[in-house]
Amino acid sequence: MAILEARNIGKTYGGVVALKEAGIHVEAGTVHALLGENGAGKSTLIKIMSGAVTPDRGSLTLNGRQVRFRNTGDAAQHGVAVVSQELNLFPDLDILANLYPVTGPRRGPFLDRTGMAQAAAPVLDQLGLNVPVRTRLGDLSLAQRQLVEIARALLTKPRVLILDEPTSALEQASADRLLNVVRVLCEHQVGVVFVSHILEEVMALSDVITVLRNGEVVMEAQDRKSLSMPEVVAAMLGDKTVQAQEKPTLVAPQETAGGELRIVDAGSRGALSGVSLTVRPGEILGLAGLAGSGHQATLELVAGLRRADTGEVRLPSGRRAPNGLRRSIAAGVAVVSGDRRRFGLMLDKPIWENIAQVRAVALGRDGAFLRRTALRARARDHGERMSLRCSSVDQRTGLLSGGNQQKVVLAKWLDAEPSVLLLDDPTRGVDVGAKAEMHTLIRSATQAGTVTMLCSTDVEELASLCDRVAVFYRGKIAAILEGETLTQHTILELMNTGES
Ligand SMILES: Nc1ncnc2c1ncn2[C@@H]1O[C@H](COP(=O)(O)OP(=O)(O)OP(=O)(O)O)[C@@H](O)[C@H]1O
Ligand SMILES: [Mg+2]
Numbered sequence: 373m374a375i376l377e378a379r380n381i382g383k384t385y386g387g388v389v390a391l392k393e394a395g396i397h398v399e400a401g402t403v404h405a406l407l408g409e410n411g412a413g414k415s416t417l418i419k420i421m422s423g424a425v426t427p428d429r430g431s432l433t434l435n436g437r438q439v440r441f442r443n444t445g446d447a448a449q450h451g452v453a454v455v456s457q458e459l460n461l462f463p464d465l466d467i468l469a470n471l472y473p474v475t476g477p478r479r480g481p482f483l484d485r486t487g488m489a490q491a492a493a494p495v496l497d498q499l500g501l502n503v504p505v506r507t508r509l510g511d512l513s514l515a516q517r518q519l520v521e522i523a524r525a526l527l528t529k530p531r532v533l534i535l536d537e538p539t540s541a542l543e544q545a546s547a548d549r550l551l552n553v554v555r556v557l558c559e560h561q562v563g564v565v566f567v568s569h570i571l572e573e574v575m576a577l578s579d580v581i582t583v584l585r586n587g588e589v590v591m592e593a594q595d596r597k598s599l600s601m602p603e604v605v606a607a608m609l610g611d612k613t614v615q616a617q618e619k620p621t622l623v624a625p626q627e628t629a630g631g632e633l634r635i636v637d638a639g640s641r642g643a644l645s646g647v648s649l650t651v652r653p654g655e656i657l658g659l660a661g662l663a664g665s666g667h668q669a670t671l672e673l674v675a676g677l678r679r680a681d682t683g684e685v686r687l688p689s690g691r692r693a694p695n696g697l698r699r700s701i702a703a704g705v706a707v708v709s710g711d712r713r714r715f716g717l718m719l720d721k722p723i724w725e726n727i728a729q730v731r732a733v734a735l736g737r738d739g740a741f742l743r744r745t746a747l748r749a750r751a752r753d754h755g756e757r758m759s760l761r762c763s764s765v766d767q768r769t770g771l772l773s774g775g776n777q778q779k780v781v782l783a784k785w786l787d788a789e790p791s792v793l794l795l796d797d798p799t800r801g802v803d804v805g806a807k808a809e810m811h812t813l814i815r816s817a818t819q820a821g822t823v824t825m826l827c828s829t830d831v832e833e834l835a836s837l838c839d840r841v842a843v844f845y846r847g848k849i850a851a852i853l854e855g856e857t858l859t860q861h862t863i864l865e866l867m868n869t870g871e872s
Contacts, residue, residue, distance in 0.1 A: 373435075374397035374398055374399055375400055377433045378431075379395045381395055381420055382430055383428050383587075390587055391413045391416050394589050396582050397593065403554060405577070405580070405582070407571075407574065407581060407583045408803075409609065409806070410806055412585055412586065414567050415774065418454060420432070421447075423444050423446050424444050424454075434451075448528045451530050453525040453530035454533075455522050455538050457537050457567075461517060466505065466507060467520055468489060468506065470520055496519075499519045499546075500546055500549045503516060514711045515829075522538055531562060533554075533562055538568075541797070543662060544831070544864070545662070570830075571601055572601075574596075574604075579595070580593045581604060583604065590607055608804070609804075609805050632650050633649075633687060633688055633792055635670065635685050638685060639683055640673060641681050644669045644670060647666065647849055651823045651825060654819055655824065656815070656824040656826060657841070657842065659844065660831070660834050661845065665844040665847065666848065667843075668827055670844070673693070687704070687705070688791045688823055706785035706790035706793050707785070708796065709796045709797070710778065710797030710798060722765065722766045722769065723765045723766070723767055723780055724748045724765040724766065727747075727750070727783045730784050730785060731788040751783070751787075758782065758783065758806060758809050760783070779806060779810065789817075793823070795814065797828055798826070799811075799833065807833075811833075814826075831860045831864055835859055840853065841858055843863055845866065850870045
């Protein structure tokens with residue numbers, strides 16, 4: 373019998389149908405993958421199962437009895453824990469306070485911080501989060517914050533654990549550790565719901581698969597062993613197909629395009645030393661490495677988010693890269709980050725304003741001349757090219773699904789027609805179909821003469837999208853791969869050992 377079951381669930385927001393008729397049942401000791409395109413309704417179903425959202429229709433049963441959770445705290449008390457896609461943490465509190473948001477162990481009237489830390493230690497250890505628990509949450513990386521949110525769910529000792537894209541911010545080693553934790557929980561008869569756009573992971577971890585399309589179940593609890601990856605993708609996309617991915621050969625930059633981006637012997641204390649790179653317009657250069665090995669620091673250097681203590685960075689214009697993100701943007705640098713909470717979207721503003729923001733507002737380009745209707749039309753055009761799922765470009769951006777918010781981030785930077793395009797996990801949380809479309813847009817922006825640099829936790833993305841990949845190891849470039857040598861295998865080997 374299912375521990376938790378959602379049946380005939382319907383949910384509409386304003387005019388937007390998030391779920392038409394959906395359900396899922398969670399069995400003890402089973403990993404149930406919940407898949408679907410961006411906007412298919414996965415997070416909505418999860419929010420309903422965990423008490424965050426009330427459905428319009430349908431029922432929820434826990435151990436055979438009908439339930440109605442008042443909120444996520446109530447669900448947690450009934451043994452249903454959720455790790456949400458958009459993290460729900462308090463940036464000003466430390467890790468420990470975030471781990472016990474409502475009730476922690478007490479000693480008399482006081483919270484027992486020592487007891488809390490002792491209880492949390494094995495869980496944090498298991499997840500590989502080796503940071504003092506007094507660290508302020510706002511000082512952690514996105515991946516570390518993700519692990520805190522997972523640890524918090526585990527500490528409630530749930531019978532049902534619902535994970536909404538838990539690995540999308542993690543690099544391979546952390547993701548593997550988490551997947552192992554999930555396996556152990558399953559052995560202890562916990563029921564797991566797992567949402568991910570990383571299909572290899574889904575195929576390796578899950579026991580059964582349910583697919584949603586447009587708010588309806590199109591594949592219900594199928595045995596994963598009976599399914600192939602193409603069958604799963606076909607169920608997700610329906611009659612749409614994924615565009616073929618082929619890497620175009622490097623074209624000569626257009627005559628009007630600027631010069632190269634040059635990093636000359638750059639060093640930054642504790643993060644980088646002796647890094648030299650030249651990136652041509654029309655080229656996508658990948659930057660790979662384990663966390664803290666220098667690839668992200670290099671991207672930050674070009675973005676003006678980090679100072680070079682030695683050496684220099686020259687933009688395609690020949691000017692030195694300025695300090696500070698604002699000045700970098702004015703100098704034609706775009707920064708697309710997968711961490712959309714931190715960099716980037718005005719969630720309470722309409723989609724079109726977000727897309728127009730850099731070009732019209734920050735750069736003041738055509739702002740004074742173009743009317744709203746024209747900006748809206750541009751936004752619609754971008755939206756169509758990346759199959760943005762929204763009711764209109766006037767919709768509030770915060771109401772979009774996670775993957776669709778990410779498409780808005782890319783659209784707003786491409787709209788600014790930058791000369792340097794910096795991408796930091798640009799397709800985090802984006803579904804297979806839309807990812808291919810975003811890749812196509814990144815390629816065509818690059819071919820028009822942009823210098824593009826890409827950091828990604830997705831090694832497959834690095835290998836398939838980039839013309840060359842610089843692999844970093846302990847603050848230095850271990851090798852630059854291109855042509856035949858540019859494979860996922862060599863990237864991984866170099867990232868982990870510094871040698872291939
Ligand atoms: N609070 C809300 N108000 C209005 N519309 C909403 C709201 N929450 C979700 N939606 C809409 O409901 C649909 C389903 O969204 P949901 O977040 O469930 O998708 P998802 O499958 O989780 O997608 P992703 O893979 O991108 O995370 C989307 O069209 C989304 O825009
Ligand atoms: Mg979602």
